[in-house]
Amino acid sequence: MTSLLEAKGIRSIRGERTLFNQLDLCVKTGELWQVQGPNGAGKSSFLRIVAGLLPAQAGEVRFRGELIQTIRSQYHSNLLFIGHKAAVKPELTAIENLEYYAAIQGQPLTAAPYELLERVGLVGLEDIPAQRLSAGQQRRIALARLWLSSANLWILDEPFTSLDVSGIAMLHERFSWQLARGGSVLLTSHQPLDNIPVQVNMLNLEYQH
């Protein structure tokens, strides 16, 4: 198996506090990695550094052996990042939100938007602006991007937040699909990933005082 994403010696300092130092991670194709740690340990910061949103104070991130800064647009066309802010426009309906992301990801939604909504359990809510939906339903709109994505690497910050049991099962199933086709998933979660049909690799972050 070849390495898809490699982070070496990452250090992050927020304000006066060192979140982590000399952190290494190597994600190979077909692997799922879970970053774990207490609140404030720097899980989100680590994901944002790896995604290229936040500069690290030291260390480097490589995608297929190349520094992500030098191949930024190629890296980002192979990356799907969903942060803890869902990036769902509250004024727009589920379909309108997805239409945008489908176009950005190069897969026009013309084929079957209703089929997609059915998969993520949003049928019947397609004409309602997202701001009038529940937190879990808004989360589902954001996560529907996983069904539109052909990106090799998914970076997801707390994807299970506000999802119900069926939503979590639906995500597990999608993760298996992504790994089976040779993609990789990097995520943070407070819940242990029980019942997931794939192997989970762990990266533990400790709270540094």
Added chain:
Amino acid sequence: MASELSVGSQVRALMRREFRVAMRQRSDLMNPILFLLVVVTLFPLGVGPEPATLARIAPGVIWVSALLSALLGLERLFRDDFSDGALEQMLLMPMAVEWAVLAKIIMHWLLTAVPLLILAPLLALLLNLPKEAWGTLWLSLLLGTPVLSSVGAIGVALTVSLNKGGALLSLLLLPLLIPLLIFATAAVETAATGLSPAGPLALMAAITVLALVLSPYAVHAALRVSVN
């Protein structure tokens, strides 16, 4: 392997979403233009209805109120995107982020400046601006409003992560926009006296081109700092 995406289709998708969101927040969109209309109608009541006085102050009044009303609606550019996470996603688009920034600036211009251009003759009429200067007023607004949108975008990008960045935004932007105000009013005034306004208009055109070309880079850099 993800398919290669053209810049054009990404820009189109972004502009379509911007337009849709703006159409659902129409009151936000109307506020600055109503403010402008109210200020211009209040002036004759405040300084007296003397036609010669009004004609004398018309270029300045129209341009100052256009400037202030632009500042009023500027924060919309990135404020919501910042709070709902769309800004992060914009920085992760596979194309150069400058294109996305330019698309947002152009959409902002279409939504704020085009209504102003439509209203301009009414404003000129209300303040008794001499007929000879109407065309120049319109042209100065056409050339000047892209500067308001693009230079304004730099200020918004710098202050978007601060809560209540509004006061700072005005302090930051007004000094940068003063040259524009001087050239614009100079152009309209020279036209009102019957002389050719070509000089100040040419300078405005130069400022516009400069602002449109350079601001996307500055905005991109500022946004990277703001999402940290």
